[in-house]
Amino acid sequence: MIDIEKPAPFRRHVERLLARSGSKNSIYLALSLIARVLNAAGMFIALQRFAPSTFGEMSYLQATAVSTVAFCSLGIELSVNAQLTRKIKEGGRLAPTILAACALAVTGIVLACVAVAVAFASQLTVTGSPRLAVVAVCLYSSFMIFTSLLTAMSFALSASINVGVCYILTSALFAAFAIFANTRTSGIGLMFFSIVAQVVAVSYMAIALARLAKTWKLRGGYQLIQTSLPAAKAEVKTLFLYGAKQILVVSTVTFSQWLIQRKIVYGDGGASENAIYSIGNQIFNMMTFIPLIITPIIITRLAAASDDLAWRRRICLSSLKLFSGIAAIACVAVFVGLRIGIPFLPPRYAAAELTGLIASFAAAFQILKSPFSLFFLAELKASREIASATAGALFMIVATATYAQLTPNQGTTIRLLGCALQALLLASMFFVETRRARQG
DSSP states (O other): OOOOSSHHHHHHHHHHHHHHHHHHHHHHHHHHHHHHHHHHHHHHHHHHHSOHHHHHHHHHHHHHHHHHHHHHSTTHHHHHHHHHHHHHHHTOOOHHHHHHHHHHHHHHHHHHHHHIIIIIGGGOTTSSOHHHHHHHHHHHHHHHHHHHHHHHHHHHTTOHHHHHHHHHHHHHHHHHHHHHSOTTOOHHHHHHHHHHHHHHHHHHHHHHHHHHHHTTOOOOHHHHHHHHHHHHHHHHHHHHHHHHHHHHHHHHHHHHHHHHHHHHHTSTTTHHHHHHHHHHHHHHHHHHHHHHHHHHHHHHHHHHTTTOHHHHHHHHHHHHHHHHHHHHHHHHHHHHHHHHHGGGSOGGGGGHHHHHHHHHHHHHHHHHTHHHHHHHHHTTOHHHHHHHHHHHHHHHHHHHHTOSSOOHHHHHHHHHHHHHHHHHHHHHHHHHHHHHHHHO
């Protein structure tokens, strides 16, 4: 645990951490990009070696876990990162925040397991072994929440490289399992392979953070906890309220994605159809990661503009040109990649070419809205992002609910329309607010 009982040595550590944060974040982004490539390679190998129903089943289990975590993680990744970062800069005590964060993480894990056992168990009957599926989703959800906690702490303590290494380990281990596992492995079996990869990666990140804390030569653990408990109780409420809005947005968005997959899995095509949808989902995730590499640069420029609204507006619009080019290039790359890659997959995946293209257009809208998201983030107006994201997610939920079952193309098209709605709403709010401010 970390405390600030010795101000001078600790402040020196903080100054070093903050001074190195820029280069470390650049390394983190590079490692994360490599991890994405490894993950895509692992998925491609899995698509080649395993039956479509196997891959589709695993994807559905992962989507269920992600949706569960969105409801039950209590927004700790955002709130803990923000609170720890603020305290480090102000020289406040970190131990109460970390204790509160651990308490919230444990609470979230318990809630996730209860939610899976009570609410989602009936939605896992499509798998080969429903009971094992419940266990797998509970474990996967628990480690996801634990990863969120460690990620928030790593970024706040300028140890983001550990997060990048964690991603590399997870992706590399899954790729290895995809190469060497028996081709008759079930979707639940692949899910447990993913859990093993999570255990290894999370263990590495926890050990790395523990070693970082030891270098600060702080007080003993028992004494530290004893003196921090009263303040930690107040921190629990602070962190929860901070993450409440994030819970609303993320849970709504992820639930809409899970609902689409559920309608596909329980349709005529079953888990095999979900494998085709999941190819589009992977393309979407790969493309939407691209803006994260440029985000720190744009945020820095917006922050440098200070209160000059006209300058910030110009930065946003010039960034829009850049992101538009990225979106166009990415869509072309996806088109070429699908034409080259699909023939190497089993014939069942021929239909995935159109699904992948639709997914690339959906991701393009997510990329295009990035400049507007960053503008409002710099303005500390998170409510605009929340409003647009919630509107898009609610549209997807309502649209999905009108179908008894969905095909991969229908599900991906609903996602495309939801992303387009988000982008249009956010762009409209940007132009209305900046025009009104300029006229005023």
